[in-house]
Amino acid sequence: MNNQRQGVTEIDLPVVCVGGVTFKYEGSREPALSDINLRVDKGEFISITGGSGCGKSTLALCLAGFIPHHVGGEMSGSVIVNGMDSRQCPPQKLAGAIGLVQQDPEAQLCTLKVVDEVAFGPENLCLSREEIKDRVEWALGAVGSLHLRDREVYSLSGGEKQRIAIASVLAMKPALIILDEPTANLDPCGTTEVLQVIKKMEADTAVIIIEHRLRQLIPISNRLLVMDKGRIICDGEPGHVYKNYCSRQKYYFDFGYKTGEEESSNQSTTEERHSQANPVLSVRDLTVSCGGKRILEDINFDIHPGQITAVMGCNGSGKTTLLLSLLGINKLERGRIVYRSRDITAEKVSRRARHMGMVFQNPNHQIFENTVYREAALPSIMLFGGESAMNAGINSLLLEFDLLQYKEGIPFSLSLGEKKRLTLVSVLGYNPEMLLLDEPLIGQDYRRADIFWQAVLKHRSAGGMAVIVCHEPDFVRDFCNRILFLENGKLLLDSPVEEGFKLLEELGFKDYLPGSNVIGDLCYGQGS
Amino acid sequence: MARGLKNLFPGLAYMPGDTAVHRLHPLPKLLLLIIYSTSVIVFSHVVTALALFFVLLVFYGISGLGPGFFLRKLRVILLFGLLIMLIQVISVRQGYLLLEYAVFSSITLRIWSAGAVAGLVMMLRFINIIASSYLFVSTTDPNKLVYALMQAGLPYRYGFALITSLRFIPVFTRELTIIRNAQMAKGIDLEGMSPGKILRAVKYLLTPLVICALNKVDYLAVSMESRAFGLYSGRSYLFKQSVDKKEWLILATGTILLLAGGIFLTHCF
Numbered sequence: 169m170n171n172q173r174q175g176v177t178e179i180d181l182p183v184v185c186v187g188g189v190t191f192k193y194e195g196s197r198e199p200a201l202s203d204i205n206l207r208v209d210k211g212e213f214i215s216i217t218g219g220s221g222c223g224k225s226t227l228a229l230c231l232a233g234f235i236p237h238h239v240g241g242e243m244s245g246s247v248i249v250n251g252m253d254s255r256q257c258p259p260q261k262l263a264g265a266i267g268l269v270q271q272d273p274e275a276q277l278c279t280l281k282v283v284d285e286v287a288f289g290p291e292n293l294c295l296s297r298e299e300i301k302d303r304v305e306w307a308l309g310a311v312g313s314l315h316l317r318d319r320e321v322y323s324l325s326g327g328e329k330q331r332i333a334i335a336s337v338l339a340m341k342p343a344l345i346i347l348d349e350p351t352a353n354l355d356p357c358g359t360t361e362v363l364q365v366i367k368k369m370e371a372d373t374a375v376i377i378i379e380h381r382l383r384q385l386i387p388i389s390n391r392l393l394v395m396d397k398g399r400i401i402c403d404g405e406p407g408h409v410y411k412n413y414c415s416r417q418k419y420y421f422d423f424g425y426k427t428g429e430e431e432s433s434n435q436s437t438t439e440e441r442h443s444q445a446n447p448v449l450s451v452r453d454l455t456v457s458c459g460g461k462r463i464l465e466d467i468n469f470d471i472h473p474g475q476i477t478a479v480m481g482c483n484g485s486g487k488t489t490l491l492l493s494l495l496g497i498n499k500l501e502r503g504r505i506v507y508r509s510r511d512i513t514a515e516k517v518s519r520r521a522r523h524m525g526m527v528f529q530n531p532n533h534q535i536f537e538n539t540v541y542r543e544a545a546l547p548s549i550m551l552f553g554g555e556s557a558m559n560a561g562i563n564s565l566l567l568e569f570d571l572l573q574y575k576e577g578i579p580f581s582l583s584l585g586e587k588k589r590l591t592l593v594s595v596l597g598y599n600p601e602m603l604l605l606d607e608p609l610i611g612q613d614y615r616r617a618d619i620f621w622q623a624v625l626k627h628r629s630a631g632g633m634a635v636i637v638c639h640e641p642d643f644v645r646d647f648c649n650r651i652l653f654l655e656n657g658k659l660l661l662d663s664p665v666e667e668g669f670k671l672l673e674e675l676g677f678k679d680y681l682p683g684s685n686v687i688g689d690l691c692y693g694q695g696s
Numbered sequence: 697m698a699r700g701l702k703n704l705f706p707g708l709a710y711m712p713g714d715t716a717v718h719r720l721h722p723l724p725k726l727l728l729l730i731i732y733s734t735s736v737i738v739f740s741h742v743v744t745a746l747a748l749f750f751v752l753l754v755f756y757g758i759s760g761l762g763p764g765f766f767l768r769k770l771r772v773i774l775l776f777g778l779l780i781m782l783i784q785v786i787s788v789r790q791g792y793l794l795l796e797y798a799v800f801s802s803i804t805l806r807i808w809s810a811g812a813v814a815g816l817v818m819m820l821r822f823i824n825i826i827a828s829s830y831l832f833v834s835t836t837d838p839n840k841l842v843y844a845l846m847q848a849g850l851p852y853r854y855g856f857a858l859i860t861s862l863r864f865i866p867v868f869t870r871e872l873t874i875i876r877n878a879q880m881a882k883g884i885d886l887e888g889m890s891p892g893k894i895l896r897a898v899k900y901l902l903t904p905l906v907i908c909a910l911n912k913v914d915y916l917a918v919s920m921e922s923r924a925f926g927l928y929s930g931r932s933y934l935f936k937q938s939v940d941k942k943e944w945l946i947l948a949t950g951t952i953l954l955l956a957g958g959i960f961l962t963h964c965f
Contacts (some may be wrong), residue, residue: 232922263924274867275912276919278860280839287934289923300934322866333919340923497877518883526881532908533871533878536900550883580907594882 182248183265183343183374184208184231189245191226191235191398200226202398204245208344213375215385215406218395220585220613224378227395228346231376232268233259250343264293267337271349273329282308282316282324282332289340307339311365326483327358331365344374351381352610355483355639356679380613386410447472448633449494449602454503456486456493463489464657467503471602471635474628478644478665479637480680481654487637488529490654491604494635496520522551525595526604531587534594535579540571543579543590548598565593569619585616592623603627603634609643621647641682645669653680711834717759721939722841723848724947729832731951736824739958742813743965745820747957752827759835766827769834773826777819784815838862844937852931860916868909875904 186206192199200223208214216224229235233254236243247254250265270276279285286307290300308314311331316324324332330350337345347366351359363384369375379385385406386392392406394413402413447470454467464486471477479487492498494505496517504513512520525547528534537543544562566572569589574582579590588608595603608620624634624647638644644651644665651668653660661671672680712718717725736748756766767774791809798804839859846855879900880886886897920926 229918232918234918234921238917238921259918259921260924260927263922263927266922268918268922270915270919272912272915275915278856278863278916278920280859280863283934284839284843288920288925291931291933292924292927294928294930294932297932297934297936300932304934321863336923492877495881497880516885516887517880518885521881521883526878528874528878528881530874530908532911533875533904534882535907536879536903547882 182207185248187246191243194240214391215389216378216393222395223398228348233262267342267345269347271352286336303339307335311335327361347377450506452504455501457501469662476648477635477650478648479652485654486657524602525600529607531591534591540574544593605636645682715760717835721943722844724943735954744961777823781815781819785811847937
């Protein structure tokens with residue numbers, strides 16, 4: 169496929185030609201894009217990566233015509249799409265040439281049925297009924313989802329929704345399809361589903377994919393672009409770019425690098441084994457149902473001092489429900505939770521939360537107050553009362569997490585990464601013994617993920633524990649002591665990390681194993 | 697308490713089925729509903745109101761929903777209807793005296809013929825209008841209805857405003873649950889349903905919900921416009937929602953029967 173795509177590029181006119189584009193958001197001092205020059209040819213497969221906030225998504229909006237038409241700000245330079253100047257054409261007019269698939273599979277589907285969703289674009293183009301029908305069948309076939317044709321959108325899994333989002337864009341037959349972190353919200357199974365679809369796309373459709381996780385993309389890309397502070401700082405053959413640039417910059421966390429501190433994480437397994445006799449938290453026969461449906465069934469495990477436990481499993485396997493049940497938000501149908509020899513099964517959430525601090529996946533669900541400081545202090549005040557005592561502690565945490573400059577600012581104006589840090593600060597502010605983190609790495613680049621890692625390690629070194637729902641096997645290998653793997657609400661395994669991965673391999677869960685270094689194969693094997 | 701409230705006000709939703717009422721095209725069905733509701737208002741005789749109620753029960757039967765559904769889903773409507781009747785019975789004092797009953801030594805309940813009839817009519821009219829709307833909603837796929845309305849001339853922007861609203865009801869319900877959980881994890885006590893807790897819940901849940909909704913709206917707008925939504929003043933449709941001759945005939949027959957029956961019964965009694 170790689171060769172097919174490379175063969176096409178040299179003989180056709182560019183699909184997109186970006187000339188010296190600079191864009192500054194309204195009210196912003198720094199430009200989000202600076203002097204971007206980019207040519208995309210028919211059939212090219214380009215991966216774009218870079219730190220969060222480097223301008224990748226802004227570039228996607230610019231290519232699709234939403235900048236300058238719908239996003240406020242100043243733009244200079246030109247974007248020519250299939251011969252049309254984006255400044256003269258609204259996004260709707262560029263729609264037949266460029267398709268955009270976004271990160272959140274839930275928010276980008278606008279109809280009630282799969283077939284209506286895929287037909288939506290061609291219908292807007294006023295195509296004939298026969299043409300629409302052909303396109304719907306073709307697009308659903310291209311993403312391997314013909315069997316979903318008559319399903320209700322709400323009943324689809326995350327991976328299925330993202331496949332339908334791709335099909336709905338493919339049905340427009342665009343010359344270029346842009347995928348902005350299409351796998352960010354998906355579990356490893358869903359990610360594999362979507363990447364398989366992307367790999368099989370027709371060779372004459374150009375593809376731009378924006379991703380942090382490059383492992384499976386490098387071998388199928390023609391070019392890898394790295395962005396930083398609104399500029400394209402590197403553009404070339406993927407293996408070469410990675411070898412000479414990315415690996416040094418440590419943008420990605422899926423290549424398994426380890427710091428000295430992280431090494432000590434695994435060493436602590438021995439230490440942990442010594443303390444097996446005295447678990448801090450014991451869960452016995454935990455069973456939870458919701459709306460008549462069994463979500464978790466007969467879950468048994470212990471958490472020991474200093475333990476970082478990863479909870480893995482497919483979307484819908486009950487991982488988040490498990491955290492919510494530990495905290496008492498989800499009531500148990502049966503079973504028992506014992507914390508420090510005390511049965512807390514019937515205890516109220518507000519009492520349990522003193523010992524267990526939970527950080528949710530989407531910080532927008534947690535943030536409420538009108539200043540960053542008040543938001544950071546809110547759980548401490550709610551759980552323990554008295555603001556003055558923790559004043560110094562909150563301030564030092566805000567400083568540590570690089571948020572002190574926004575202390576009096578509105579939390580909702582922070583970037584997603586900053587909001588995630590703020591929710592962690594608000595929990596660390598009252599120093600609960602156990603951290604419950606629900607997919608803290610979603611949409612985070614290496615640098616931001618690192619902040620979470622360091623916070624968890626520091627918490628452990630101070631005697632704390634953590635239970636982390638995580639889809640990143642490399643992270644689990646490097647930082648966790650134990651794996652709990654859930655499947656359809658049942659605990660499939662509860663093992664030390666290395667043993668756990670071996671068992672997962674034997675059980676056929678290959679998507680959940682730490683990856684081999686694909687880049688290494690590419691650079692030093694076939695690629696070089 | 698929350699569960700109690702939910703049972704008292706059951707959800708109004710489409711219930712898929714394959715009966716003649718379900719299969720009828722949404723547009724004639726909507727027109728029949730309008731004509732039926734107009735008949736309920738225009739023909740005020742008690743016999744007509746009873747006849748229209750009987751017609752409604754027949755259609756509930758045909759649609760496979762049955763009296764169980766009627767009593768379960770419309771319990772609160774029936775109770776409200778009885779309350780309306782009671783007020784009429786007590787307040788209207790015309791005609792001849794039907795019943796006289798001493799409730800206490802100082803209070804005597806008198807039921808007059810005009811009051812009883814007026815109460816019955818008011819109750820039946822109220823039930824007929826609400827229950828017929830329930831029947832329509834329960835047997836009509838909202839997706840088909842909106843696509844039919846758009847193909848009949850409703851501007852598609854309004855049509856898709858309705859479709860996206862329906863699409864996001866389960867999404868926002870789920871979001872609200874997550875937000876509630878997230879606020880509880882911060883130590884905010886939202887369990888139970890005391891007035892204070894309800895006020896607190898509104899305060900702590902509404903802001904994050906609005907922020908999440910705005911985020912989703914941004915995504916949705918980009919998703920729709922990047923698929924050419926709004927490019928032309930019209931659009932084509934994959935599925936043609938045309939009304940066939942048989943369905944026009946059903947509409948015409950229904951209209952004639954309702955109007956003729958109403959006039960006949962009003963004049964006879």
